[in-house]
Amino acid sequence: MAQTNKNVKYSVESLDIVKSDILEPINYQYEGRRDIDIVIKQPEFTSVCPMTGLPDFGTITINYRPNLKIIELKSLKFYLLQYRNVGVFYEHVVNRILDDLVYVLNPKSMEVTGEFTSRGGITTKVRALKEGTTHASPKFGEKAKIFTPRDEYKISQRKFKAPKRHEDRRNTKDFRRT
Numbered sequence: 001m002a003q004t005n006k007n008v009k010y011s012v013e014s015l016d017i018v019k020s021d022i023l024e025p026i027n028y029q030y031e032g033r034r035d036i037d038i039v040i041k042q043p044e045f046t047s048v049c050p051m052t053g054l055p056d057f058g059t060i061t062i063n064y065r066p067n068l069k070i071i072e073l074k075s076l077k078f079y080l081l082q083y084r085n086v087g088v089f090y091e092h093v094v095n096r097i098l099d100d101l102v103y104v105l106n107p108k109s110m111e112v113t114g115e116f117t118s119r120g121g122i123t124t125k126v127r128a129l130k131e132g133t134t135h136a137s138p139k140f141g142e143k144a145k146i147f148t149p150r151d152e153y154k155i156s157q158r159k160f161k162a163p164k165r166h167e168d169r170r171n172t173k174d175f176r177r178t
Contacts, residue, residue, distance in 0.1 A: 012048045012087030023079050025070070026070050036066065040063075041062075045060045045080060046058075047083045064107040066105065069107075070105070071104070090124050097128075109129075110129070113128075
């Protein structure tokens with residue numbers, strides 16, 4: 001289904017053409033014996049800007065800890081190739097990839113990052129996380145801190161004191177003229 005922007009004459013594919021059933025899960029043979037982290041990079045990811053119709057280039061990095069299934073890489077490659085002519089924003093494509101992979105694999109944790117090349121001097125990095133995953137990738141050998149929705153709530157409920165405005169400080173002893 002091609003879409004056309006009213007202001008620019010071009011044609012792009014809709015996100016509806018991307019099918020997640022192309023993704024093939026494989027049984028993880030070491031489930032229950034040890035945890036591993038799998039990092040997959042696709043440095044030649046392409047999609048299309050839905051506003052201008054120009055191609056967008058970037059690197060998609062998938063970092064996950066498998067539960068019962070791992071992804072077959074050839075199927076992942078063909079899945080990602082489906083985005084080549086799709087008009088989609090960076091933020092949406094990263095979230096869609098995460099949703100599709102989580103649905104197929106049901107991993108313990110997953111993070112999908114898109115680092116998109118500069119356009120007009122602006123480089124964009126988008127990261128989407130499955131709940132219960134790390135908010136920052138740990139350094140090699142470090143144990144990752146796992147954040148749960150409860151932790152997120154605690155952080156959001158912290159009370160922060162706003163700094164006093166200059167006018168408020170003027171009436172204190174330190175600011176009075178002698």
